[in-house]
Amino acid sequence: MENLTALLNECAEQLAGRKLTLAFAESATGGKLSYAFSQTVYAGEILKGGLVCYDACLKEDILGIDKEMIETFTPESEEITREMAIKLKKIMDADIIVAVTGLTTEGGSEAPGKPVGTMFYCVYFEGQTHDRKKIFTGTPAEIVDLTIEQVAKTILQILN
Template identity: 50%
Template sequence: MLNADLSRCTELLLEKKLTIAFAESASAGRMVAEFSMVPNAGKFLKGGFVCYDACLKEDILEVPKKLVEQFTPESPEVTKAIAEGLSKLIKADIHIGVTGLPAPGGSETPEKPVGTMFICCIYKNKELFAERVIFNGEPEEIILRTVFHTAELLANKLQFLE
């Protein structure tokens, strides 16, 4: 069954004739997978890039190594940088970057616990929104909640775009 926020978001993408692409770290392609299951996805979905390892963020998306070292791969700064880097690789109206900690083993701290996710949306080369969220649950649940929350955030912005 299609999530209501995802459905609303993709309807707005179709209505406004906008295209979207994703740079995914922690979500490991789940964003693209979920958006691709919507009818007529080929009209708005350009594709995505999974950059789970920091070297892919640096080598392909041109995220400065110093940025990753200073802020960690799971940070708002790196999330914005991967969205911006994606905009140089895939031509689309909207570029979304996602990083975070759906499971132990990253840069978690008491201030940035497991479940912390970062989302950044670039619309026509300008930041449309950036958000840090914390979800509880198993990794799959955290990732799915991130996908649907991103769809909700984007839909709320798209409804006001001309």
């Protein structure tokens, strides 16, 4: 993993330079993505906030995602992650919305092709969703950090 702090600072600087704001809907990352961006010198300019909806009932109750959709696709899926981003945009008026779900430990919706370490994230910007699925290995903390790194890289790619 490259220097995560430097990467986050570069991403935050790009956002601040373009006067863009950022908000998060987090499940598997448990708020660490919001926290990571809050530690940059540009946090006050770019960070709107975040919602941690680790349990599926919060995805339903707060974000308004249909229970049937969650049952069909599982709480940790590309479809639910995209829906989280779209729904959060209605709650938090930020330029870029990032939603994250995934499997950092056993006991979720593991399946063939979706082992522990599978992370989904969606970056919603200018009416478009940029969906990603990555499979990482490591401890839960390492998986979360690798996901944060990929989110920052994806934001930079979208901006450039």
